[in-house]
Amino acid sequence: MNTQLSSLDYLAIYKMMQLIRQTELGIAERYPKGQMRCPTHLSVGQECTPAVLSKLLTHQDLAVSTHRSHAHYLAKGGDLNAMLAEIYGKETGCSKGRGGSMHLIDQSVGFKGSTAIVGNTIPIGVGLALAKKIKQEQGIAVVFLGDGATEEGVFYESANFAAVQSLPVLFVCENNLYSVYSSLDVRQPKGRGIAELSSSLGLASFTADGNNVLSSHTALSSAILHIKQGKGPALVELSTYRWLEHCGPHYDNDIGYRTEQEFLAWKDRDPISCFESELLFSVLATQTQLEEIQIQVQKQVKSAFTFAEQSPFPDYKVQDQNVFARSGL
Amino acid sequence: MSKQVMTYAEGINLAMHQCMTLSDDVICYGLGVDDPKAIFGTTAGLVEKFGSSRVFDMPTAENGMLGVGVGAAINGLKPVMVHQRLDFFLLAMDQLVNSAAKWFYMFGEQQSVPLTIRLMLGRGWGQGPTHSQNLQAWFAHIPGLKVVMPSTPNDAKGMLAASIFDPNPVVFIEHRWLHHQEGEVDLSIEYFEPLDKAKVIRHGDDITIIALSYQVVEARRAAKALAENGIDAEIIDLRAIQPIDWETVTTSIRRTGRLLAVDTGMTTCSVSSEIVSTISEACFDNLKCAPKRLAMKDMPEPTSYGLTRGLYHGAFEIAKLVHEMVKGKDSEQLYSELKVNGNHDVPGDWFKGPF
Ligand SMILES: Cc1ncc(C[n+]2csc(CCOP(=O)(O)OP(=O)(O)O)c2C)c(N)n1
Ligand SMILES: [Mg+2]
Numbered sequence: 103m104n105t106q107l108s109s110l111d112y113l114a115i116y117k118m119m120q121l122i123r124q125t126e127l128g129i130a131e132r133y134p135k136g137q138m139r140c141p142t143h144l145s146v147g148q149e150c151t152p153a154v155l156s157k158l159l160t161h162q163d164l165a166v167s168t169h170r171s172h173a174h175y176l177a178k179g180g181d182l183n184a185m186l187a188e189i190y191g192k193e194t195g196c197s198k199g200r201g202g203s204m205h206l207i208d209q210s211v212g213f214k215g216s217t218a219i220v221g222n223t224i225p226i227g228v229g230l231a232l233a234k235k236i237k238q239e240q241g242i243a244v245v246f247l248g249d250g251a252t253e254e255g256v257f258y259e260s261a262n263f264a265a266v267q268s269l270p271v272l273f274v275c276e277n278n279l280y281s282v283y284s285s286l287d288v289r290q291p292k293g294r295g296i297a298e299l300s301s302s303l304g305l306a307s308f309t310a311d312g313n314n315v316l317s318s319h320t321a322l323s324s325a326i327l328h329i330k331q332g333k334g335p336a337l338v339e340l341s342t343y344r345w346l347e348h349c350g351p352h353y354d355n356d357i358g359y360r361t362e363q364e365f366l367a368w369k370d371r372d373p374i375s376c377f378e379s380e381l382l383f384s385v386l387a388t389q390t391q392l393e394e395i396q397i398q399v400q401k402q403v404k405s406a407f408t409f410a411e412q413s414p415f416p417d418y419k420v421q422d423q424n425v426f427a428r429s430g431l
Numbered sequence: 432m433s434k435q436v437m438t439y440a441e442g443i444n445l446a447m448h449q450c451m452t453l454s455d456d457v458i459c460y461g462l463g464v465d466d467p468k469a470i471f472g473t474t475a476g477l478v479e480k481f482g483s484s485r486v487f488d489m490p491t492a493e494n495g496m497l498g499v500g501v502g503a504a505i506n507g508l509k510p511v512m513v514h515q516r517l518d519f520f521l522l523a524m525d526q527l528v529n530s531a532a533k534w535f536y537m538f539g540e541q542q543s544v545p546l547t548i549r550l551m552l553g554r555g556w557g558q559g560p561t562h563s564q565n566l567q568a569w570f571a572h573i574p575g576l577k578v579v580m581p582s583t584p585n586d587a588k589g590m591l592a593a594s595i596f597d598p599n600p601v602v603f604i605e606h607r608w609l610h611h612q613e614g615e616v617d618l619s620i621e622y623f624e625p626l627d628k629a630k631v632i633r634h635g636d637d638i639t640i641i642a643l644s645y646q647v648v649e650a651r652r653a654a655k656a657l658a659e660n661g662i663d664a665e666i667i668d669l670r671a672i673q674p675i676d677w678e679t680v681t682t683s684i685r686r687t688g689r690l691l692a693v694d695t696g697m698t699t700c701s702v703s704s705e706i707v708s709t710i711s712e713a714c715f716d717n718l719k720c721a722p723k724r725l726a727m728k729d730m731p732e733p734t735s736y737g738l739t740r741g742l743y744h745g746a747f748e749i750a751k752l753v754h755e756m757v758k759g760k761d762s763e764q765l766y767s768e769l770k771v772n773g774n775h776d777v778p779g780d781w782f783k784g785p786f
Contacts, residue, residue, distance in 0.1 A: 139736045139776060140557025191557065191735030199735030202557045218561045219518060220491050253490035254522070281491055283466035289490040357467040415737020422730040 106323065109386045111157050113395065115315060116381065118153035119374050120399040122173045125182065128403050129172075129189065130351035137411065138189045140202035141218075145173040147313075147345035150373035151276055152177035154318045155244070158326055162241030164212045164230045166223035169204045170344075171216030174246045179211035182402065186410035194413040212241075220281075221247070221254030224273075228260045231271035231335070242270040242329050250281030252296050253289055258303065264335040265304030272325055273305065273337040276312060282348045283359035300337040312340025313373040315380070343368035433618045440610040442584035443473040443549075446591040447511070449620045451481050454509060457595055458485045460496070461513030461549075470513055471610050473549075493522040497548070501530045504546045509595055517550040517604070518561050531600040532575030543598040547591070552695070553607035553645075554743055555776035559734030565696035565727065567643075570602045571673040571705070577601040577626050578673040582647035584614040586670060589624030597626060606645035606695065608778040629676035631683060635663035637757050638689035640749065641680060641706055643669040646693040652746035652769060653753065660765050662757050672702045680706065681713050688719035689756055693749055694726035701726050720756050725749060739776055747771070 107115075126144045133142065145152070148170075156177035159165070167174040175185055181196065188195030189203045197205050204218035214230060217223050227245030234243060251257060252275060264271050275296055279286050290296075301307035306328045310321035318340055325336035345365070347354035355362045381387040437445070451457045463470055465478040465488055478486040489496050493514070500510040514520040520527075527548070535543040552565050570578045577599050581587045587605070594601035632647070633654050642650040647668045654664045665683055669675065684690050690710050692703035703724040710722055725744050733739060747769040754762035773780060 140559060140734045141562065191737055193737075195735070199738050200560065200731075200733040202559050202734030204561075205559065205734070218559070219522075221522075250491040253492045255492065255494055256522075282463055283468065284462065284488045288488045359467055416733075416735055418738050418740040418742070421733060421738050421740075421742060422728045425730050 107157075107319065112381060112386050113391065115153045115157055116377060116387070116392065117395045117399060118156045118177055119149040119377065120396055121182070121402070122149040122152060122176055123374055124399050124403045125176065125186075125406075126172060128407060129186075130346060132407065133351035138203070139191065140189065140204070141169075141349050142189060142203040142351070143170040143349050144346050144351070145170055145344065147368065147372070148276055148278060148342045149173060150315055150318050150377070151274065151312050151322075151340045151342065154315055154322055155274065158319075158322055159244065160241065161210075161212050162239070163244060164214050164227075164234075164241065165244040165246065166214050166227045166230065167206075167216035167246040168220070168223065168248060168251065169216070169218045170248065171206050171246065172203070175206045175208060175213050175216065178208070178213040180206065180208035180213045182406045183409045184208065186406045187413050190410045190413070191415060192410060192413035193416040194409070199416045221251045221256045224251065224254070224257055225260040227273075228264045228269060228271055231264065231269035232267065234270055235267070242272055242326065244272045244274060246274050246276070248281065249275065249277040249279065249286060249296060250284075250289065251275075252299065261300060261303040261305055261335070261337070268332070268334040270329050271335045272329055273300065273335070274322070275337060275339045276342050277339050278342050278344045280344070280348070280360070285359070295339060297337060297339040300339075304334075306334065306336040308336065308338045310338060310340045312342035313368075313371045313376065315373070315377050342373075345369065434615045435618055436613055437584055437616050438610065439584045439587050439605070439612050439614070440472045442588035442614075442616050443591055443605070444475055445616065445618070446588040446595075447474060447477055448480065450592050450595045451477065451485065453620065454596075456507060457509045457511065458503070459511045459513065460487045460489050462489060462491065462519075463515065464488060464513055470515060471607070473610075474513065493519055494524075494526055497523040497526040498530060500546050501526060501534070501544055504544045505534065505542050509545045509547070511547045511549065511595060513549045515551055516562055517552045517566060518564050520548070520550055521566075527576070527600075528573055532573045535599070536575060544600045545596075545598050546600045547594045547603055548600070549591075549603045549605065551605050551607055554695070554732070555608075555739070555778070556782070557734045557736065557776070558732070560731040563732045567604055567672055568696055568701050568705075571702060575600070576673060577671070578604065579626055579671045580604045580606070580644040581624075581670055582609060582642075582644055582668050584612065585616045586624050586668075588616050589622050590626060590670065593623040593626050596623070601626065604644065608645045609648070611778065612648065627671050627674050627676055629670055629679040630668045631665060631679065632668045633664065633666040635665035636687055637663045638691060638753055639665045639667060639680075639683040639687045640691045640693060640753065641667045641669055642693040643672060643702060644695055646695055649745040650693055650749055653749035656746070656750050656766055656769055657753055660754065660762070662753060664753060669702075675705070675709075677709065677713070681710070684710055684714050685717045688717050690718070690722035691749070691753055691756065692722070692724050693744075694724065696726060697729050698724060698726040699729050723752060723756060725752060736776055743775060745769070745771065
């Protein structure tokens with residue numbers, strides 16, 4: 103399939119896709135019980151891009167993300183137990199229950215934070231890259247963003263500065279055609295792609311089929327190479343589709359902003375089953391290997407939910423403490 | 432004059448339909464105004480009736496799109512811009528503060544900015560640090576902006592209509608826990624409630640409770656329980672926080688001699704702070720005890736269900752504090768039936784999240 107990737111790499115990417123899918127579906131299944139009481143945006147259908155990046159990034163690379171960040175956090179190596187505990191609002195959560203699903207962090211793997219205001223982390227990722235440049239640190243900064251976020255002025259401002267200073271930053275734009283219930287054509291001019299826009303802003307720009315591992319890998323690895331060669335920032339636009347409602351655990355193709363037909367067409371291009379077929383067809387994996395991975399992941403996800411559900415809530419009596427850092431922190 | 436019982440969200444929706452019928456200059460835009468959920472139903476039917484050139488979705492571009500609204504307003508339109516969270520609108524502070532609020536004064540009164548900005552705020556269900564902020568005081572601090580926070584369906588309808596036809600920029604703030612509340616609404620097509628008048632909604636002699644937005648609902652519940660314990664509270668629904676109707680407020684406090692200001696926002700530099708300081712200046716000699724504020728702690732709102740316990744105040748906290756102010760003793764058990772029983776993070780058990 104691709105000479106840059108070994109069969110072990112493929113299986114690792116497959117495993118990450120499974121981890122993301124099963125975690126997200128696990129949340130969707132349990133969400134109606136009312137124990138995860140915060141706005142929660144799932145990435146079912148969008149597993150390919152983060153899974154491919156999980157092979158391309160190391161802990162020297164830093165990442166920031168959006169309201170829809172579970173997949174990015176996991177792909178960066180973020181701790182699953184701490185993420186689920188966070189969504190359950192528990193003391194053991196990655197943000198001690200303060201942030202919920204939309205505010206994830208795992209410093210130990212370079213996941214520097216995801217936030218809930220659209221566009222909010224775009225300049226922050228550029229700032230991470232600026233610090234890397236000044237401190238002459240290895241690695242790059244990665245900014246995950248959606249198609250909608252490119253409409254915010256801050257995208258232009260940040261991309262412009264990154265280009266001026268030739269900063270080591272990769273913008274990973276998952277274009278899933280929607281911002282909540284608003285389709286792309288009421289938000290951006292027809293025929294002008296996001297990669298085209300970013301190219302004119304001075305970013306090296308690439309496009310890829312964000313449901314296809316090889317296509318995504320080719321574009322993302324080329325962009326990363328470009329940045330690591332010191333040639334400046336890059337953006338990759340990856341086309342994909344979210345299966346579930348914008349926020350919450352349900353399907354919502356019936357409410358009228360998109361059609362069941364459109365959804366089914368994208369579902370046919372399910373990144374996971376397509377990848378499975380390719381792996382089997384190219385004899386890079388056996389059915390048994392894939393099933394073993396699925397079972398391993400199932401166990402991991404199940405025990406993470408148990409961990410989250412059994413963890414205690416933080417102590418509300420000290421809810422107003424530590425609004426400020428003490429010196430030394 | 433016919434009236435009908437409807438929800439707060441329906442009152443807003445009716446005002447929108449009527450105002451867009453009254454004037455072709457009224458336009459309505461914002462993320463999701465024409466989507467299937469229609470901003471909690473408040474914009475339902477508008478695009479079907481008035482067309483997509485007057486009712487439209489927009490790019491995720493809050494600051495730019497507010498500036499576009501200012502430009503459209505000074506060129507003859509009356510834009511109504513909608514944001515599902517006040518927090519998203521924070522991106523638009525430049526156009527709000529430096530353009531909308533200043534234009535009329537700064538250019539020698541030549542051109543006013545008839546613009547209405549509907550903002551939603553709230554609490555609970557893990558909305559957390561960046562989706563729940565009650566920052567109404569920020570807007571009240573800016574001269575040139577009118578800021579209103581109606582609490583009833585009828586006021587929502589009448590004050591939205593008045594906001595739209597007011598020549599100035601008006602920030603119209605809705606608490607999400609009010610959207611489902613029901614009340615009788617005046618159906619007249621030209622029905623305007625003033626943007627600068629508070630309303631005495633319960634008469635009493637012992638204390639004046641000044642509440643705004645959702646806290647008015649809680650104050651009413653508290654007053655009922657207080658009456659059973661021999662305390663007669665007057666409640667003022669503030670309705671407008673810029674300008675504040677000082678005449679109604681001071682008249683009441685001169686009579687009752689006691690003040691509790693109940694806010695939905697954080698304590699420091701809040702609307703309730705403003706009320707307490709102005710009353711201390713204007714009515715010092717009439718006060719029988721120190722005026723008090725009941726507002727949120729100065730801290731970001733956490734997301735965790737466990738961590739938000741005890742964070743919100745409502746009827747119980749109001750009643751307990753009023754009892755102490757009037758009778759000077761602790762009364763916790765007298766009001767225990769006002770405590771939230773059930774989940775503290777939802778307006779009612781019917782609410783299943785996530786939005
Ligand atoms: C400044 C701001 N405006 C609006 C919102 C409401 N909002 C939350 S997610 C979202 C959609 C953004 O779309 P996109 O960037 O394409 O990401 P996707 O949800 O598709 O992953 C919107 C509009 C917000 N959180 N912040
Ligand atoms: Mg999108």
